Amino acid sequence: MDTLKQIFSLSLFLASFRFATPLILAALGGIFSERSGVVNIALEGMILIGAFAAVYGSASTGNPWIGVLYSMIAGLVFAAILALVCVTFKANQIVVGTGINIFASGITIFLLQVLFGVKGTSPMVGRLPAYRFFGVRFNPITYIALILVPVVWFIFFKTHWGLRIRSIGEHPAAADTLGISVNKWRFISVLISGVLAGLAGAHLSIGDGSAFVREMSAGRGFIALAAMIFGKWHPFGAFGAAMLFGFAEAIAVRVDFAFIPSELISAIPYVLTLVVLAGFFGKSIPPAASGEPYYKGEK
Amino acid sequence: MNNYSDKIKSILTDLGLSLLSIVVALIVGTLFIFLTDKSPLDAYSALYIGAFGNFSAIANTLWRSTPLILTGLAVALPFRAGLFNIGAEGQLLMGGFTAGVVGFYFTSLPAFIHLPFAIIAGMFVGGLWGGLPGFLKAKMDVHEVIATIMLNHIAIALTINYGINIFRDTGRPATPRIMDSAAMFNFKNIMDHPFLSKLPFAELFAHPAIRLHINFFLALAAAVVLWYLLFKTTLGYEMRAVGFNPDGAEYGGINASKGIITAMFISGAVAGLAGVGEVLGTHFSFMQGMDAGYGFTGIAVALIGQTHPIGVILGGILFGALAQGGLEMQFSGIPSEIVMLIQALVIFFVAALQVFKVYLAKRKAKGGVE
């Protein structure tokens, strides 16, 4: 009974928005990248560097909003590496993505030492203000994420930019024959994905938290990737999936299940996801050219 | 018909480019070393000495590469069948945990039964953990990337969080120490061995610092078996066909579901063997932290090795050397993160320099016509 009461509480529901925020942002980023044909498994690393940059920005200027700006720039820089190596030089996207993830782990700890003289947890820094909604606090990034969902939908399905990005991810040669620069649009899309993932990092470090902790992205980039696939590369779909993950995580953190060993509660979201996917959802078909570098004029 | 020499040339080009990318990565890495006020020369000579400086260092480099070769293979094989296995981490944990439990739970089995039993049990459970997403993909259209990510998290909960708590006998977050009968042969004990001790140079291994154990050779064997499986057997032919073109494979009478599930099961078993080796050969118990992110590094190893089993061995040894040499770098005062950065740089440059290869191929081809 208690369990049910806990599950259906308003505060639990609202808490899932906080859990979902970084997932929503990174998944939207993933959609940009993959819809343009670039697989981005570096979201994890971009979240991490975004989280670090946000803390550094906030610490060095005393203004957490500058921290947010830094996080987006950091995400952008990492995305630029991915774009340069994979779009311009056509390297394998998954390899480079893996490299960026490892690089992000290393460089954040390294910079913690160089900039803060510590290795695990940065000093506390100024964080974003929080605003209450039904008595529950949300930082502005959560609101931004919620606004971005329809905005991204609008971009993809109502503007010519979206049309071009979608066409490039499906059939780059077709776009090319119409004089659309495949690589330019891929570059832009990957950069946007980096900005969004960086913002997700800022949410973790100075939105909901106020310090950087090593490896604080804790696999959220991969979960965001799963949300994107689960949501079939659609902003609303990804939002729904991110909310599901967020809700499941909130349950795992807040609800007691007498019949499940406490050590296993953290696995609930993942089991739930598998069950839902296996039971109710059909195939997720990625954009046809996703993962393929584009060579002009070749078979 | 100079096919054969063409092939050798292309392999040499691959190797050359890989070496070049390592060199470039090391050069870029000096930037970070300068930031720490140390000398890159000292750092790199430490790296080299640590990884290859003497016999023990080389042996230990091979030891460190063992789990990486195996997880690399676990990513490479499904890749050839059109599947992306991000789940080596979870498969490794499940395999290692199973081996750890079998290793301590049966107290009176003779070694020739206990060890193989523990290895096979671990590989089997790892295989199931890989086969499950294969099954979900084949029968229910669940994207294997999501499924394997989810199963990684579930494996952590099941083994590290829950499993250890069930079996733990001391405060240490680890299962009890395995029986000696389940331990893999460590080469430092070579002089105690009736046959191996007679081998030439056997005494070189008899150094307490050498941690190399037989799992390295099992990993090599796994690579050869997988190479053979992929390129020489009918099943491998079928798996590759499914990977390239499932519709074409279906037309050719190939059962795509079977190919997918088999590839994922085998890959899970191989990742499981990585865990088995760490438990039975390196740590002698299943402990928190023993996975060390091998599953994810395995992705890089697989792709650097061009998802070719032989390439994976080389990629695994490269990363093993970086890990082993990196520790030595720390002794000379370089922060351990530098090693991670260099690993990442190697990955970038190996990937980026592939472009060169395409370019070289083009230029050569053009030259050939004129």
Added chain:
Amino acid sequence: AVPAAAQDTRVGIVLSTGGLGDLSFNDAAYRGLQRAEDELGISFDYIEPADPSEDQTALRRFASRGYDLVIGVGFQMADSLRTVAGEYPDTKFAHVDQYFEDIPDNIVSLNFAEWEGSFLAGALAALTSENGNVGFVGGVDFALIHRFEGGFYQGARYINPDIEIQSRYADDFGDPARGREIALGMIDDGADVIYHAAGGTGSGVFQAAEEEDIYAIGVDSNQNYVAPGHVIASMLKKVDNAVFDTVKSVVEGNYQGGNNLYFTLADGGVDLTSLTEVGQPVLDAHDNGTITDEELETIRQMKENVTSPYADRIAEIKEMIINGEIEVENWGETGRPDNL
């Protein structure tokens, strides 16, 4: 003490995988060595292994280079330390945080009665709680952390047998977001004092305490300056002292191998930060600009209003534990009761 020998004494320490910056035993052990460097004139080197496979190599490296004392930190290191100690019987070893069965002659094991210190934390929590509802956030659900949880539980019950105690594990020592959500959930369910033993995850607990204006209790080191006015005390685990003492014993030639040492309330190995005074680490944090004048003042105010009224009571309980009148159970050994 023979100062000349101290000059030559070299200590090597292999930290646990978390490495420096964990605000916990790695940092504390490092502090102990720094103090030994300053006060005893020894020199030391450290290594942060990337994963447990590197432990042995790292330990062996120090032993083989003739270091006088080799220290391993953290439960993962125990087996490796035993192995290497076996290879170098003439080298002295010390280990932090793991009990050794049949401990070899060249190892001392430094353990801490976290349950005793946590008992005080639990008692203080129960005393300050207005709702009769307190919380415990653990890092990972395993024996070492059960010691903290158990002490806290017993201490809170000791003060108020009807108190509601919420307990949850984050399964992660480095995920503040999770720590914060767990704490917020507990606060929603009525908790107004929360104790954590969760490393970096704990910073999320402090966050939640600050946001929702309730109290938190820190762990391992003095964390009272972290969310000024909201962290009412910290349970100290003085790894630094233990390490310092061990180094000192080596320097002075009275190292006693083959012992599992427990540092307890009685010898100050564990303790609660002062409930009346602002501690040195807080003052240091003020001096180096981490907290402002106002924040320091807030902490002072809090001490005065919130904790000092209970200082005597806590001191009394501490005395009772030391002289055995209160027996605190070690959940790390007895196991965590199933029906919590």
Added chain:
Amino acid sequence: MPREDNYILDMQNITKIFPGVKANDNVNLSIKKGEIHALVGENGAGKTTLMNILYGLYEPDGGQVFYEGNKINLDGPQDAIELGIGMVHQHFMLVDPLTVTENIVLGNEPRSGLMLDQKTAKREVKEISDKYGLFVDPDAKIQDISVGMQQRVEIIKTLYRGAELLIFDEPTAVLTPQEIDELFEIFRSLKEQGKTIIFITHKLKEVKTISDRITVLRNGKSIDTVNTADVTKEDVAELMVGRQVLLEVEKTEAKPGAEIFSVDNLNVKDNRDIPAVKNISLSVRKGEILGIAGVEGNGQSELVEAITGLRNVESGKVNLRGKDISKYNARQIKREKVAHIPEDRQKRGLIMDFDLKENIILGYHDLEPFSKNGIMQYDNVAKYTQDLIDKYDVRGGGMEAQAKNLSGGNQQKLIVAREFSHDPEFLIASQPTRGVDVGSIEFIHKQIIDRRDNGAGVLLVSAELSEVLSLSDRIAVIFEGEIVDVLKASETDERELGKLMTGSKSEAGGESNE
């Protein structure tokens, strides 16, 4: 220097080299304004390459291009588009999940504010479609429309961008006879409006019907340019191949034996779960060719997939030598000495990333001598492959080359080689000569007849009426998933078949039915 004034285009000494091949070798091509110019040549002769250069997709390694008297240098398709050059590619350049309108305006989208102006876009599409009689459904997704409509979308795409010179690379290869007639109507109307057309095809009948002049390429070289009126089909074929080619199928009277294959009351559903094959009954005897004529999309694909084990049979029987094989899978059916040339060689018939030797055993790869005890015997495979590529004259890099590097005709020959070399007793050939050059068509037709004469039963499915008529002994006409009639080939003609194929209600458009 450009030649004369009435030439809109003059390509001089164009050379293009790909790894291992000189695809264009000093090619010359000049096109008069307002003409329909056919470009012909064998598979791999370099036609597509030449057009891709003209469209700015490839940079030539040598030579010059003059357009409307000016020397041009194209940096990309955008430049070509701006000059008024449009191209309908051999493999359509359409984005499947997008709508017709979206595909047309892509890259030149009308906008209102931030938004893409769907209304204007649709209006402009409609204007063009009305002006040239190009019927399309502007809101349909590409993946849901017929090939014919896709082609019209491609044409509108070029006209939308103001193309004056339109390049069509094998536009008829995938069209039904009705659709081809419609396309030629469109050509004529475009010509009337002053547009110039370059038209690539392998069908000489079409060349004769529609073109004004013809340029022939062979082995990357331009052989000749002739006035269509001055030559016969046979002349053109000889120019292309360099020898005389038999354009008519030569075959003797069939000597049918016992029934080898039949279907009884077969029902099959399509991908959207809609019945596609309805109660079909057919039978094929040894030594005869049964042709299935019909407009594409009337259930032929589903029928073939069902009888080859690639699609579930809803109800009814499939009998081979009297045995019901409706529950067999593709592998089991292959083992019954059934060969299958699939309609889509790239999707089904080949693993494009496999090399020739791996492809030539696909479906037989687990049989001796290719495989023993689960181990591949690549030495045997190599020998076998060499034999077959010699015998079937598969050109394109030898057995180590990947299938994707072969020209379409050679890909088809590879499949034919594979399927015909296991002594099939029953042969299903679906669109066996689509996109294949005259020389290869002659060859493939001869192989099919040979099989028949050796006593195999053949089921031939083709959208090419002339092919059905000339190869088949009997012809079954399929319409909306049902067999409307079965006729003797010698007693019918294209007119009669055409009527039957469209049902009694022969409406224009020729769209596939729901």
